[in-house]
Amino acid sequence: MTTRFAEPMSRLIEELRKLPGIGTKSAQRVAFHVLRSSDEDARDLAHAIEQLKKHLRLCSICNNITDVDPCNYCSNPTRNQRLICVLEEPTNIATIEKTRNYNGVYHVLHGTLSPVNGVGPEQLRIANLLTRANGLTEVDEIILATSPTTEGEATANYIAHELHRVNPALPVSRIATGVPAGSDIEYADEVTMSRAMEHRRAL
Structure with a gap:
């Protein structure tokens, strides 16, 4: 029988399963870890992901991931x-x-x-x-x-x-x-x- 979770938990598990190397069981463990974490830790995690997407880009010369362009190696x-x-x-x-x-x-x-x-x-x-x-x-x-x-x-x-x-x-x-x-x-x-x-x- 398939385990049914509340919709927010199911959604988080589904998103975690998209990560490389993360299967259903691992996604469930991470999701429940996040649930048991403090509100501050959860906010810090969400903020870190948001900042990652907002500030990192590819170097226009070498395609390395960087927060400055050109990257530290190219410059x-x-x-x-x-x-x-x-x-x-x-x-x-x-x-x-x-x-x-x-x-x-x-x-x-x-x-x-x-x-x-x-x-x-x-x-x-x-x-x-x-x-x-x-x-x-x-x-x-x-x-x-x-x-x-x-x-x-x-x-x-x-x-x-x-x-x-x-x-x-x-x-x-x-x-x-x-x-x-x-x-x-x-x-x-x-x-x-x-x-x-x-x-x-x-x-």
């Missing part, structure tokens, strides 16, 4: 603006930064190519990467640091082809296999990620 004069590391998601930036061996800038795709799920080049932030690479600004190298999954490899190969099309002389490299094939770059440890960046290969 930092101490970083090498001619070295661009291409990543799947904004969360991947922290993984690269942990290595303390990279001082370039980033470009975030917000996903990978996945025809099965209806994700093609038009759904990814590739167009402004090609703009950055086509000679309007000087670029010494573009590092493709998508995860070594089927989708990540397909995305890297597609982008490498497009980059060479708009700028045949542009050095394009792929991170080395220090990151295990089939894994997600977000979960790579510092040593593994450092080796992958150090031993990247040209494409």
